[in-house]
Amino acid sequence: MTINDALLFTYDAAGGSIQGKTNLQKKMYFVAVMLGKDFGYGAHYYGPYSATVAAANQELKSLGYLSESTASAGSYNASGFEIARHDFQLTPDGRSVLAAKKARSPEDWIRVEKAVKRLSEAGDLNYMELSIAAKAYFLLKQATRASDTELVKQATKFGWTVTEDEIRKAVEFLIALDLAKAVD
Amino acid sequence: MKRIGFKLKEWASAGNFASWKYVCFDSRSEVFILGYARAVTACTIEVQNRIPSERFRATIAVPESRTIRDPIHRFIKLNEQETEIIDSEAFQRLRNLRQLAFAYLVYPGATHTRFEHSLGVCHVAGLLARKLGFDEDQTKLVRLAALLHDLGHGPFSHVSEEALERYSDREKLPPKTHKIHELITTILIREDPQIARSLAQNDRERIVNALGPGHGEPILKNVLSGPLDADKQDYLLRDSYYCGVQYGMFDLPQLHEVLCNIADPAGDRTLMIEPGGVHTLEQFVLAKYYITTQVVRHRIRLITDQMLIRAIILGVEEDQIDELRALYAFDGSFDFIKRYAAWGDTRLLQAFSSEQFEGKLGHFLFSGLLRRRLLKLVFRKPVIQFSPDAREALSAISKPKNADKRRHIEKLLLEEIQKHAKVVTTPGTDPSHFVIVHGYTLKSVKEEARNDEASILVNETPPILFESASVLFNSINEKLSETFVEVYAPVEYQTPAERRSLKNKLSAPIAAILEGASQ
Numbered sequence: 001m002t003i004n005d006a007l008l009f010t011y012d013a014a015g016g017s018i019q020g021k022t023n024l025q026k027k028m029y030f031v032a033v034m035l036g037k038d039f040g041y042g043a044h045y046y047g048p049y050s051a052t053v054a055a056a057n058q059e060l061k062s063l064g065y066l067s068e069s070t071a072s073a074g075s076y077n078a079s080g081f082e083i084a085r086h087d088f089q090l091t092p093d094g095r096s097v098l099a100a101k102k103a104r105s106p107e108d109w110i111r112v113e114k115a116v117k118r119l120s121e122a123g124d125l126n127y128m129e130l131s132i133a134a135k136a137y138f139l140l141k142q143a144t145r146a147s148d149t150e151l152v153k154q155a156t157k158f159g160w161t162v163t164e165d166e167i168r169k170a171v172e173f174l175i176a177l178d179l180a181k182a183v184d
Numbered sequence: 185m186k187r188i189g190f191k192l193k194e195w196a197s198a199g200n201f202a203s204w205k206y207v208c209f210d211s212r213s214e215v216f217i218l219g220y221a222r223a224v225t226a227c228t229i230e231v232q233n234r235i236p237s238e239r240f241r242a243t244i245a246v247p248e249s250r251t252i253r254d255p256i257h258r259f260i261k262l263n264e265q266e267t268e269i270i271d272s273e274a275f276q277r278l279r280n281l282r283q284l285a286f287a288y289l290v291y292p293g294a295t296h297t298r299f300e301h302s303l304g305v306c307h308v309a310g311l312l313a314r315k316l317g318f319d320e321d322q323t324k325l326v327r328l329a330a331l332l333h334d335l336g337h338g339p340f341s342h343v344s345e346e347a348l349e350r351y352s353d354r355e356k357l358p359p360k361t362h363k364i365h366e367l368i369t370t371i372l373i374r375e376d377p378q379i380a381r382s383l384a385q386n387d388r389e390r391i392v393n394a395l396g397p398g399h400g401e402p403i404l405k406n407v408l409s410g411p412l413d414a415d416k417q418d419y420l421l422r423d424s425y426y427c428g429v430q431y432g433m434f435d436l437p438q439l440h441e442v443l444c445n446i447a448d449p450a451g452d453r454t455l456m457i458e459p460g461g462v463h464t465l466e467q468f469v470l471a472k473y474y475i476t477t478q479v480v481r482h483r484i485r486l487i488t489d490q491m492l493i494r495a496i497i498l499g500v501e502e503d504q505i506d507e508l509r510a511l512y513a514f515d516g517s518f519d520f521i522k523r524y525a526a527w528g529d530t531r532l533l534q535a536f537s538s539e540q541f542e543g544k545l546g547h548f549l550f551s552g553l554l555r556r557r558l559l560k561l562v563f564r565k566p567v568i569q570f571s572p573d574a575r576e577a578l579s580a581i582s583k584p585k586n587a588d589k590r591r592h593i594e595k596l597l598l599e600e601i602q603k604h605a606k607v608v609t610t611p612g613t614d615p616s617h618f619v620i621v622h623g624y625t626l627k628s629v630k631e632e633a634r635n636d637e638a639s640i641l642v643n644e645t646p647p648i649l650f651e652s653a654s655v656l657f658n659s660i661n662e663k664l665s666e667t668f669v670e671v672y673a674p675v676e677y678q679t680p681a682e683r684r685s686l687k688n689k690l691s692a693p694i695a696a697i698l699e700g701a702s703q
Contacts, residue, residue, distance in 0.1 A: 062568075063667060064568050065572070065575075070651075096572050
């Protein structure tokens with residue numbers, strides 16, 4: 001499965017559109033984790049981020065498979081998140097290509113669809129919460145085992161500011177996804 | 185530690201006499217000074233007269249800094265530590281790497297190198313540090329990181345990157361979050377013995393982190409890699425100056441005047457522009473857009489870059505030139521880097537277009553680049569004009585994984601081209617190797633205003649995106665980024681009219697071949 005395929009499948013499974021670049025990045029991060037794929041994610045100031053995913057999304061746009069619109073996302077916030085929101089939507093050309101890809105690789109499509117469904121069932125997080133969950137998973141994967149307090153401390157090493165409450169909620173989400181489990 | 189050696193008479197006549205302390209010497213004799221100096225104002229040296237037995241020790245003042253004349257910034261002042269770094273072999277080799285690869289074939293003045301660009305970026309980073317109120321330690325860090333940011337580039341810089349990606353041993357390298365030249369930069373900063381002598385280990389690690397693609401203090405990252413970084417501020421002005429164009433010009437002092445260092449409620453500091461600076465920034469972003477479209481993505485430059493990449497691939501894979509493969513087979517070792525660092529733009533071109541390789545496939549293209557006998561653009565079309573199913577394949581046609589499909593298409597294209605034009609090639613070689621189909625994307629001017637996640641913020645309450653604050657940029661259609669497919673071939677024509685006629689004749693059949701073969 002190419003990254004373009006995974007992206008188009010994710011858009012489709014998410015209802016044909018994704019609101020916000022941060023949302024897209026973090027959604028794709030968890031899809032990559034659940035598919036066991038390396039889409040080039042590394043630690044950035046805004047959490048796990050992949051330039052490869054950003055470039056692929058840009059390419060799909062320039063090929064006419066996605067359209068982009070900009071909307072105001074509200075006020076500036078403490079974590080430095082986007083202020084204007086970039087929304088992406090499958091175009092009719094994108095849907096036509098997607099149908100061909102689904103027919104060619106039905107198993108890949110089903111895997112991505114399941115991953116996106118699991119994300120939504122685990123807790124319909126907004127883009128900020130999803131971003132914190134992605135940070136928490138990124139940190140947990142490195143530490144293998146850590147308390148909420150330790151995760152908050154680890155986060156500061158990456159320049160990430162998160163509270164214990166935010167981490168707690170994020171870990172609950174990871175547990176629901178079977179990506180983490182609580183131990184005594 | 186740095187070894188210094190010079191003739192005393194020259195030193196004295198250059199006006200440095202006053203900086204000496206406690207030196208005894210015979211002014212009529214020519215005395216050689218040999219010594220070792222750290223980055224301090226005074227050090228102990230050993231003075232040796234021509235008569236070996238006459239040795240004595242003395243303390244001298246060594247220069248604290250070096251001032252370099254520069255056509256863009258006029259004077260670039262470097263401190264002792266920075267001077268030591270630029271005197272290292274690893275840094276001096278940047279003199280052999282032109283900043284704009286083959287742009288000099290279009291703009292003859294564009295022969296400036298990564299060396300002077302790196303000095304310029306260091307200078308601009310220092311100006312930004314002062315404007316943004318960095319402390320001494322932050323200033324030192326961003327200046328050094330800026331100075332070293334291009335250290336790992338190979339011959340023809342970004343063009344080499346594709347060959348490195350193709351022939352490197354990725355299994356021996358870290359996960360694919362770095363470009364290869366960035367990995368080489370990292371290794372040089374960490375392991376080059378001369379650089380290690382100038383920088384403490386802790387500083388080397390901090391510089392590597394500051395230059396890396398990952399996390400770090402946002403305000404420092406803003407200066408080193410962001411939509412307003414020191415790199416762009418230098419190259420836009422420098423490239424414009426050397427190309428003899430005005431596309432990249434902007435008002436540098438005014439831009440710095442409107443920059444500010446703002447703390448967000450969480451205490452992180454970030455780079456923003458003052459509300460009154462929106463028009464200044466518009467000029468800067470447009471400068472970047474124009475220099476990209478008119479210089480970096482100039483049609484001849486696209487052809488030369490593709491010729492070089494094809495020459496390397498043919499040289500490695502068809503001609504089986506081990507020396508060429510070894511140049512790009514990066515395995516993460518310092519031994520590789522020592523070999524790699526010995527190559528520059530001119531050496532690469534001259535070596536592989538020499539008589540030794542005459543008759544080889546790669547030779548045809550290497551020597552074509554050396555003599556400006558270039559392939560011709562015979563077809564260009566936005567991929568959006570192809571069917572939805574063909575677009576993705578055409579956009580990705582230059583990627584290594586599509587090598588077989590690309591080769592198949594290029595053979596079909598040659599058959600069509602030969603029906604309409606005279607194809608020029610080396611006797612005994614298959615000319616389809618010199619037909620190149622290439623897909624590439626041009627970002628929209630709006631996208632030029634940001635770097636992936638990082639956007640430029642205007643210091644309003646609350647802060648707003650530059651693109652929203654600018655009436656000019658607000659009116660630009662976000663969708664205007666385009667992917668093109670082009671075909672280059674070794675054809676001959678005598679007049680512009682013949683060229684136009686050939687392109688017209690080839691347009692429909694080439695489009696049909698690309699449409700059919702890409703699905």
